[in-house]
Amino acid sequence: MGKVTVTPEEFSLVFFEADRIAAVTAEIAAKVGIEPDVQVEIEEASPLGRLRVRSVEPIELWAQGGALEDPRRPRYLSERHLAQSLGRLLFRVKDRLNPDFADAPQDDDLTLQQQNIWDIYCLGRLERAGYDAAKSRWLYHFRTRQGFSDVSDAAFDRLWAADGLTWADLESVRTELAEARSAA
Amino acid sequence: MKRHLTVEDLARDGRFVRVNMEDRMNDPRNVGGPGAYGRDAAEQAGEGGRAGRVGLGRMVPDAPNAPDAARSLMHGIFVGEIQALEGAGRTCYDFDLGDGADQVPYALKLDMARQCWDEARHCEISVKLTEWMGTEIGEFTESPFLFQAACNPDALLRLAGVNRALEGLAIDVFNTMRDFGDKAGDPVLEFCEDWMLADEVTHVKMGSDWMRKLTVNDPERRARALEFQSVVDKLFSLGGGRSDDEDSPIRLARRFRQMAGFTDSEIDEIAEVSRQARNEAEDRVAARRAAMAAAAGSSPPAS
Numbered sequence: 313m314g315k316v317t318v319t320p321e322e323f324s325l326v327f328f329e330a331d332r333i334a335a336v337t338a339e340i341a342a343k344v345g346i347e348p349d350v351q352v353e354i355e356e357a358s359p360l361g362r363l364r365v366r367s368v369e370p371i372e373l374w375a376q377g378g379a380l381e382d383p384r385r386p387r388y389l390s391e392r393h394l395a396q397s398l399g400r401l402l403f404r405v406k407d408r409l410n411p412d413f414a415d416a417p418q419d420d421d422l423t424l425q426q427q428n429i430w431d432i433y434c435l436g437r438l439e440r441a442g443y444d445a446a447k448s449r450w451l452y453h454f455r456t457r458q459g460f461s462d463v464s465d466a467a468f469d470r471l472w473a474a475d476g477l478t479w480a481d482l483e484s485v486r487t488e489l490a491e492a493r494s495a496a
Numbered sequence: 497m498k499r500h501l502t503v504e505d506l507a508r509d510g511r512f513v514r515v516n517m518e519d520r521m522n523d524p525r526n527v528g529g530p531g532a533y534g535r536d537a538a539e540q541a542g543e544g545g546r547a548g549r550v551g552l553g554r555m556v557p558d559a560p561n562a563p564d565a566a567r568s569l570m571h572g573i574f575v576g577e578i579q580a581l582e583g584a585g586r587t588c589y590d591f592d593l594g595d596g597a598d599q600v601p602y603a604l605k606l607d608m609a610r611q612c613w614d615e616a617r618h619c620e621i622s623v624k625l626t627e628w629m630g631t632e633i634g635e636f637t638e639s640p641f642l643f644q645a646a647c648n649p650d651a652l653l654r655l656a657g658v659n660r661a662l663e664g665l666a667i668d669v670f671n672t673m674r675d676f677g678d679k680a681g682d683p684v685l686e687f688c689e690d691w692m693l694a695d696e697v698t699h700v701k702m703g704s705d706w707m708r709k710l711t712v713n714d715p716e717r718r719a720r721a722l723e724f725q726s727v728v729d730k731l732f733s734l735g736g737g738r739s740d741d742e743d744s745p746i747r748l749a750r751r752f753r754q755m756a757g758f759t760d761s762e763i764d765e766i767a768e769v770s771r772q773a774r775n776e777a778e779d780r781v782a783a784r785r786a787a788m789a790a791a792a793g794s795s796p797p798a799s
Contacts, residue, residue, distance in 0.1 A: 326525070356525070359525050360560075362561075383635060383636045384634070384637055385637075386637065387523065387525075449631070452567065452628075456562060
């Protein structure tokens, strides 16, 4: 496993510890099977929760501070949210390094539906890697993005349990859900 | 049994974590909170909204943070329902019967008892709605502001602060979340909000009616109550996030407020108070950004 670098090294607006973020990121990266160095930039001034894979060569991850924050203790780090947020990104990096995801748009160009489907596929694997992935929270996210329907719930279950999917597989699910929404 | 409980006297199990308004206001980051509301400044500017209000955008389902914003807000409503139950219950018990300034009529206690019944039902609805939305009880902080407004030793000010100001805010929030549920296609959220909204209109109407009855021959007391209500309205307008503006997270629900006994001029006044709160919140953010930029030795980040 390569080195994990966290920016900033010291936080002034929140009570995060860069060393802890680096340690958890390294632990997840090892479980995901990512060997190169990883750079993580945290935008501590934002309480929102956006995430982005900026680059895969080199691996650069970006997160707003709210994505790592404990909702019970504002401005403090949550190990659970840290794992869910950076774990999702690391699985996305792993996918992007796979030629089967060559057609996937850059993170900035993903639609909310595409990103959401990909998130669920990542989070299911994160849970099986031993982390609390808050399945019920993400089911609500999925329903909000993809529709409140039996078709949507069945797709969620398939994505959560899946492994070895390709970008074409994720797009196929998106098309199926879009058609179900149109039919409704 | 003790009368006039403080917030510290309220019973909570270990799942609940309280945060006070002072801590929230002193957060040196931009306005908002964990998962709070939808769009950032650039997106709002692109939609014709005002820039510079990071974290406080319209509550719409296709906003990037919408699902978590809805979960957080509904958890806030859930703990508010608990406090509303506690507040109405205390008002039934804290005052002797009578016509004096520190007494209340029996019919007022009956109204508060009916409100307890409603609030208990809202707590049960909220627990189930919370589960539906994938939220754990205590996943977000509890702000005790509603019960604090219900601690006033004057029953009329309690009614002004809780029934008129905060239950009025509840009307705005429920109406907004009902629309959110409708747009997101979430039938459970939409119907739960609609049912609770109907009760809130009744609670605000009770406050409006009692305010007039209890002060029919005492304009000074009525003025004090309205002033207290205005203070509470401004404090809890969510930093101006509740307003008439199209890009507000919480829209002022004029029609439902009229049904609850508010006059048009009273609603206009609330909108004005919210506008002031919004400007003050934006000034605070600008000052924080300038301070951060000064500390970093650069110019302030663009809004």
